[in-house]
Amino acid sequence: AQSVTQLDSQVPVFEEAPxxxxxxxxxxxxxxxxxxxxxxxxxxxxxxxYLSGSxxxxxxxxxxxxxxxxxxxxxxxxxxxxISDTAEYFCAVSDPAGNQFYFGTGTSLTVxx
Amino acid sequence: xxxxxxxxxHLIKTRGQQVTLxxxxxxxxxxxxxxQQALGQGPQFIFQYYEEEERQRGNFPDRFxxxxxxxxxxxxxxNALLLGDSALYLCxxxxxxxxxxxxxxxxxxxxx
Numbered sequence: 001a002q003s004v005t006q007l008d009s010q011v012p013v014f015e016e017a018p019x020x021x022x023x024x025x026x027x028x029x030x031x032x033x034x035x036x037x038x039x040x041x042x043x044x045x046x047x048x049x050y051l052s053g054s055x056x057x058x059x060x061x062x063x064x065x066x067x068x069x070x071x072x073x074x075x076x077x078x079x080x081x082x083i084s085d086t087a088e089y090f091c092a093v094s095d096p097a098g099n100q101f102y103f104g105t106g107t108s109l110t111v112x113x
Numbered sequence: 114x115x116x117x118x119x120x121x122x123h124l125i126k127t128r129g130q131q132v133t134l135x136x137x138x139x140x141x142x143x144x145x146x147x148x149q150q151a152l153g154q155g156p157q158f159i160f161q162y163y164e165e166e167e168r169q170r171g172n173f174p175d176r177f178x179x180x181x182x183x184x185x186x187x188x189x190x191x192n193a194l195l196l197g198d199s200a201l202y203l204c205x206x207x208x209x210x211x212x213x214x215x216x217x218x219x220x221x222x223x224x225x
Contacts, residue, residue, distance in 0.1 A: 004155075032212055043117070043203055043216035044156070051212070090155050098212035099169040101148075103155030 002027040002093045006104035013081055014112050021076040021107045023091030033074040034092040034101070035065055044090065050074065061085070086111045117217035119204050125223045126194050132222060134189040138206030139215045144168075145187040146214065147179060148203040156203055162187050163209060191222075199224045 007022040025031065032051050036044040048059025055067040065076045074091060091104045118137040126132050138145050144163045148156035158171035162181035176192045185206075191198055201221050205214040 034212075036216075041218070043218040044205075045216070046213065049212070092155075094212055098207075098210060099161050100146075100158045100171065101156070101214070103157070105153075105155050 002029075002031060002095065002102045004091050004093055004102055004104035006089075006091055006107050008107050009105070010108045010110070012110045012112055015083055016080050018079050019077065019081050019085075019109065021089050021091075021109065023074045023076065023104060025072050025074065025091075025093045027072075027093060027095075029095055031093045031095060032098065033065075033067060034094070035059065035063070035074070035076050036090045036092060036103075038088040038090065038106075040087075047076070047089075081109075081111045083111050083113060085109060117204055117206050117215050119202075119217040119220050121220060122218070123221045123223075125225060128194055128196060128224055130194050131190065131192045132194060134191075134202050134204075134220045134222070136187045136189070136204030136206075136217060138185050138187070138204075142206035142208055142215070143185050144207050144209050144211075145181060145185065146205045146207075147187070147189045148205065149173070150201040150203055150219070152200070159189070194224045196224050198222065 003026045005024045013019045034049045035047040050067045058064045088106045092101045094101045146161040147159040150156040160170040165181045178190045181187045201219040203219045204217045207214045
């Protein structure tokens with residue numbers, strides 16, 4: 001079985017500052033990795049995904065993440081955040097069949113003006 | 114192009130009652146998954162439907178059941194509601210074996 005640990009439940013950051021949201025996973029098989037964003041009272045929107053190939057993945061809204069197999073991590077980064085980035089961020093894994101996603105408990109990103 | 118549509122958006126039920134939630138997948142998608150998201154938690158997988166059959170199931174009791182129709186839309190049924198069933202229920206659709214899921218905005222179920 002797979003599991004995901006998001007190391008920070010809340011991350012406050014000033015506007016235009018860089019941010020990193022941390023994610024570690026556990027799995028006995030190869031996995032696909034994802035980051036989703038959830039705005040209040042909305043569903044999940046895909047930010048980016050790692051399936052194979054380059055370990056640096058670029059997503060929407062200026063976000064990127066790096067897959068590190070030896071450290072079983074998939075941390076999300078943005079060089080300069082905006083007020084509109086305030087939201088809940090979820091890291092998730094799935095096995096290659098993609099039938100079931102395992103989500104972390106989420107990180108609440110608050111951008112301070 | 115409409116995305117995933119869920120109905121209703123909110124509902125309140127009494128403990129012990131039964132509830133049905135509905136989901137219309139994104140156009141071109143044939144696979145539907147359901148997730149339960151309790152307050153302050155990440156979504157948890159309930160089950161996935163493909164070709165009108167349950168293909169995979171998470172760790173949820175038999176009180177949770179589902180159905181997929183020939184037009185790929187889906188229902189989630191929960192019997193004998195418990196207070197702990199209060200959550201946001203998310204539907205996600207994709208093409209078969211494609212891991213790029215599209216999520217709906219969810220149905221907020223409150224059990225009182």
